[in-house]
Amino acid sequence: MHSNSLLDDIQDLNLSYLLLVQRLLNEDRESAMFRLDLNAGLADVIAGLSIKQLTQLSRTNQLLCNLRFTDADKLNLLIHNPRAQGLEQTHASLLMAGANRVPSSSQQRN
Amino acid sequence: MANKSLVAEMLQVQLAIELIELGARLQVLETETDLSRGRLIKLYKEVKGMSPPKGMLPFSADWFITWMPNIHSSLFYNIYRRLHDELGCDRMSAFVKAYRLYLEQVELDGAEPTLGLTRAWTLVRFFESDLLQLSRCKGCHGDFVAHAHSPMHDYVCGICQPPSRAGKTRKAKAVAAAARTFIPVEMPRVRRLAV
Numbered sequence: 423m424h425s426n427s428l429l430d431d432i433q434d435l436n437l438s439y440l441l442l443v444q445r446l447l448n449e450d451r452e453s454a455m456f457r458l459d460l461n462a463g464l465a466d467v468i469a470g471l472s473i474k475q476l477t478q479l480s481r482t483n484q485l486l487c488n489l490r491f492t493d494a495d496k497l498n499l500l501i502h503n504p505r506a507q508g509l510e511q512t513h514a515s516l517l518m519a520g521a522n523r524v525p526s527s528s529q530q531r532n
Numbered sequence: 533m534a535n536k537s538l539v540a541e542m543l544q545v546q547l548a549i550e551l552i553e554l555g556a557r558l559q560v561l562e563t564e565t566d567l568s569r570g571r572l573i574k575l576y577k578e579v580k581g582m583s584p585p586k587g588m589l590p591f592s593a594d595w596f597i598t599w600m601p602n603i604h605s606s607l608f609y610n611i612y613r614r615l616h617d618e619l620g621c622d623r624m625s626a627f628v629k630a631y632r633l634y635l636e637q638v639e640l641d642g643a644e645p646t647l648g649l650t651r652a653w654t655l656v657r658f659f660e661s662d663l664l665q666l667s668r669c670k671g672c673h674g675d676f677v678a679h680a681h682s683p684m685h686d687y688v689c690g691i692c693q694p695p696s697r698a699g700k701t702r703k704a705k706a707v708a709a710a711a712r713t714f715i716p717v718e719m720p721r722v723r724r725l726a727v
Contacts, residue, residue: 452621453629456614499672505694511641512607513691517674519610 429483436480439487443468444476456519459490490518541567545575550628552576554635555649558584564624564653589650593663596655596677599690599698604647605655606676606689608634609666612656627656 446454447469455465471479479486491497500514544565551561552575561572576584596605611633616626631652638645647655655677658664667678671692678687690698 450629452615452619452626453633455619456611456629456633462620496672499692503692506691507694507698509603509641509691512603512637512643513672513674515637516603516607516610517672519607519614520673520675 432483432485433480436482436486437476440468440471440476440480444471459518547624547628548572548575549579551649552579554628554631556653557589557650559589560650560653589654591654593658593679595651596658596664597679599695600646601651602677602690604634604638604645605652606666606674607637608647608652609655609659609677610675612652613666623656627653 443454443458443460443465446457447465451465454460455462458465460468491500496517500510500517503510503513506513544567548561548565548567551564558569558572558576561567561576562569565572567575573584595601608630612626612630615621615630616623619626621629631649634647634652635645655664662680664677665680665682665684666675667682667684667687668675669687669689669692671688674689674691676687676689
């Protein structure tokens, strides 16, 4: 059993997330899709949702947004790299921006 | 020139202004816009309040392979590639957006923007003319800038395996000493935790 406050937090976060997505998309669609790792289809759908629909979507006991790092080893390496010399954040950002961010994505045209 | 659309020209001027503000050299503007050299120089003076610097652009592909520049170049190029190849931005708008996103990240990291705009542009051009390639690090699986036709196999990036003297500059030492003595309280909480 989880306390109500945790459930509230999840729903708050869901709604904040969706509102943030809309704000970012409104400001600069492509940069937003980059930041959020959204494809064009999803971006269009979320951008077109009404506040009522956003609230409906948020009302769940599961989080809507997902962690970008899906591989535990990779995340571990990123955080516990003894040789990173303060470049951990740059490294994380580089890996998330990279084409390899989704293991299944068809990669490498060369 | 006579029947050129006014709107198209305005967009070109807008792009030129944006590029100048981000630190573009005149050669970048001449290549990427149809505006005349004379107008570009005038625009440059108006935006920057000084004459554009003269001289050749940096032309060495080796610079992008050296340690810190390589990390910055790779970060920028990963962003650019995503915007351009996957998210369907056209070349110049992907370039400007990617450069802004790069600057933003570097600022968050509290680092210097090692990769200037003109260098970033040179980087994109080098990729377009197949002088550079992306190699995947076998440690972190990140994509890093490398010379074209260099072996992809067993590539390890400069973060997973920095060269022995990497980052050991006098400046880095001073920063480390300062960081030991105090942590500014006005730092945002997330960053304070990361120190």
